[in-house]
Amino acid sequence: MRVLVVTAVAAESESVAAGLTARFPAGRSARPGPTVMAGGVGPAAAAAATAAALALASAGGTPYDLVVSAGIGGGFPPHAPIGSLVVADAIVAADLGAETAEGFLSVDELGFGRTAHLPPAALAARAAGLTGARCAPVLTVSTVTGTAARAAELSGRHPRAAAEAMEGFGVAEAAAAHGVAVLEIRAISNAVGPRDRAAWRIGAALAALRTGFEQLSPLFEESS
Numbered sequence: 001m002r003v004l005v006v007t008a009v010a011a012e013s014e015s016v017a018a019g020l021t022a023r024f025p026a027g028r029s030a031r032p033g034p035t036v037m038a039g040g041v042g043p044a045a046a047a048a049a050t051a052a053a054l055a056l057a058s059a060g061g062t063p064y065d066l067v068v069s070a071g072i073g074g075g076f077p078p079h080a081p082i083g084s085l086v087v088a089d090a091i092v093a094a095d096l097g098a099e100t101a102e103g104f105l106s107v108d109e110l111g112f113g114r115t116a117h118l119p120p121a122a123l124a125a126r127a128a129g130l131t132g133a134r135c136a137p138v139l140t141v142s143t144v145t146g147t148a149a150r151a152a153e154l155s156g157r158h159p160r161a162a163a164e165a166m167e168g169f170g171v172a173e174a175a176a177a178h179g180v181a182v183l184e185i186r187a188i189s190n191a192v193g194p195r196d197r198a199a200w201r202i203g204a205a206l207a208a209l210r211t212g213f214e215q216l217s218p219l220f221e222e223s224s
């Protein structure tokens with residue numbers, strides 16, 4: 001099985017690749033390790049980059065079997081503290097829909113789309129078990145939450161959500177279009193809530209991401 005890992009930015013890809021190096025040393029592994037790429041920030045960039053990579057691999061006769069959306073993310077207190085990991089049991093487009101006087105309506109409530117992708121439950125549970133991550137819904141948003149009111153609104157609509165980030169749903173849409181399974185794993189850099197960029201702990205989250213992928217390596221080896 002071939003694995004594609006999609007992050008938003010290069011710093012995240014480098015952490016993922018560093019975590020994978022022990023099990024998959026460059027050029028010295030019997031089996032090819034996961035391919036890691038930075039696809040850009042936000043669901044549209046992530047979907048375009050993922051779809052292109054999946055199509056190229058397919059056309060070349062070496063299709064991927066699993067796509068992993070990975071990177072840092074915001075954690076919903078108290079579910080996901082800074083430095084912890086979350087593996088998605090649902091990848092949810094939290095702001096795809098319509099605002100109405102009665103509240104937000106998702107595209108599936110509107111009847112013209114889908115709002116969530118479900119990773120294979122056993123695979124998500126195994127990934128969470130290997131890494132000590134919480135297994136819970138991860139929200140995809142196009143705008144980083146920056147107020148307590150918005151955080152409360154999202155938590156109200158998605159009470160089990162442990163994290164938000166900006167790419168998972170885009171990666172999952174591309175994977176679904178190609179019939180490929182998807183996972184999402186987030187290392188928490190900040191709390192979802194009032195914007196306080198100075199409080200983001202990006203270094204700690206990137207270190208957790210690296211350790212997480214080191215711990216996930218056996219899963220990818222089984223699957224490679």
Ligand SMILES: O=C(O)c1cccc(C(=O)CC[C@H]2O[C@@H](n3cnc4c(=O)[nH]cnc43)[C@H](O)[C@@H]2O)c1
Pocket residue numbers: 008009011012040041042071072073074075141143144145164165166167189190191192202
């Ligand atoms: O400035 C840096 O050194 C740096 C290093 C790695 C990553 C970044 C990013 O800004 C990544 C943006 C990426 O992070 C996700 N993210 C993180 N926290 C949140 C959040 O609270 N809400 C939504 N998304 C979040 C997101 O997926 C972005 O693509 C900077």
